[in-house]
Amino acid sequence: MDLAKGVTKIRQPHTGSSNGRQPHATEEPRVPSLEICNLTMRYGETIACHQLDFAVYAGERIAIIGPNGAGKSTLFKAIVGLITPTIGRILVDGRPRSREHRLVSYVPQHEAVDWQFPANVWDVVMMSRIRHIGYFKWPNKHDRQAVQSALEKVEMWSLRKRQIGELSGGQRRRVFIARALAQEARVLLMDEPFAGVDTATEKDLFHVLDSLRSVGVGVVIATHNLGQAATHYDKVLMLNQEQIAYGRPSEIYTVENLARTFGGYVTLQEDEGQHLVFSDDACCGE
């Protein structure tokens, strides 16, 4: 929780990277790539998430864990601007989110798109460049390069001329990840990217995520995999309508926190070594 305290004192006038197309890692001073201040979301009377307060710095990889209905998807939708928060602020690179559309990219859990749509892989990835291109203009060399390198990263370059409906499930996911990469955002949000994905793809995906770290893109991933969250991420946000804990896995993986997050369905046992043993019986069924 020390980080959450730390973020509030940072308030730097931001210059430079706003008009550059290439995101670059900001070393010092450390303005968080993404900052959530006292965020509360309500659907009518129901509270989806309550008083969230955390910050993601350039290059960090964050896992959000919590049971179904904990507000993970709601949080993501608020960050990308699909719904407006009831209370609280979302800052991207130190500025209000509402003005920084292209700095946050989002890979939803299920793409609700028409797979028969007349567009090929290239077209779909190019869509994320639309704000970079601007109105009344056509893609330039830089846009084409961004699309190409994004497709190469997810190893879909050879299939760029395929109609999207002809792809397999895993390939479709890769296309949408490539699309998020081509947006060259400062923060990448992914909702359950590993659901229904084989281990090889998962490994590839982590490889891609590692390369993002080197260019200073903050990555926030909602996941059900507690063990992976403990080992593959810099920080973990435990969420169950309210923020249970935020910090390094080694610090916040406590019996109490896990019990509060998952309502007692998860138990944690630590043996002499570094091994954590989870046993859960309800939440991770999907």
Place this chain on the structure above:
Amino acid sequence: MAINAIWSLCMLGVWDRMDRGWDVLLRNFEWYIRRPIEIDLFATSMEAAILVGLVSGVVGSLVVVRGMSFFADALAHTILPGVAYMYQRSRDGDVPDFAEENPLFWGGLMAGIVSALLIGVLTRNARLRNDTAFGVDFVGMFALGIAMVSRVESYAGDLTHILFGQILGVSDSLLRLTLIFSLIVLGLVVLFYKEFLTVSFDPVLSRTLGLPTEFFRFLLLILMALTIVVSLQIVGIALMLALLITPAATASLMTHRLHWMMLLSGIIGMASSIIGFYLSYHIDVSTGPAIVLVATALFFFVFIEQALSRYAVLLARRIGEFFPLVRQRMPVASE
């Protein structure tokens, strides 16, 4: 191999027929092709129809990929009261100055834009997107329009024209209006092509990128209204949907990229107009239906051709299973 040979023989037969037909056509070129064009009215109307074919093909592609054909049909029907109103006034002899020459066009235009905006507002809320309630409304508007027309004496002929097109009534001034509005519509589609593509394919992405998705939805509805009004004189209200949907559906079978689909669909629309026009002249049928019939025939031609070629590939693969040596020479089936 065998299937290829049989296939080629079949195609040769078809080709032979087409070739002979072409010969007949060319031999009597003067009679079949040239003479109709020399009639002024025919030429003007055909120019208008070609424009309409192009515009409705291009806009129709967007309508098809967004699954808005129901809205297109609704729009076509709800403009009838506007047309009927102007029709009444023109029969009474008091038409506003600006609409002096083409009262029905302007009546349709105003009604079209109003109903486009209305439909846009009504369907804004996802909960209100109710086909049934919507269908009730637009049939009601349609009935209102017919009722209004029927109050004018000896209306039957005019009503037929409004409903099914009155192609040979295209005046020079109407052609000019058609040209202007077609250019406006085409220009807007080209200008906002990538926005239309993105908004149609993935509304979620468009919203996260802060694109004004609502604006583009309304814009598309207005473009649809303009297209419908422009096409009003050519095919009439009842057949409007065919002109918007059929060429686009044909094109969607032939390509899987939106800009090619639009281009192809425009070309198919134009071709349908031209062929339909000549057909209507030579076999003496109403023009609107002729155009629509040609467009439909083109659709089925492409559909059956693709089904057959897919079947041929499957068959070739099946043969290949039995004759492994042959299989190695078979073209790879997947594309």
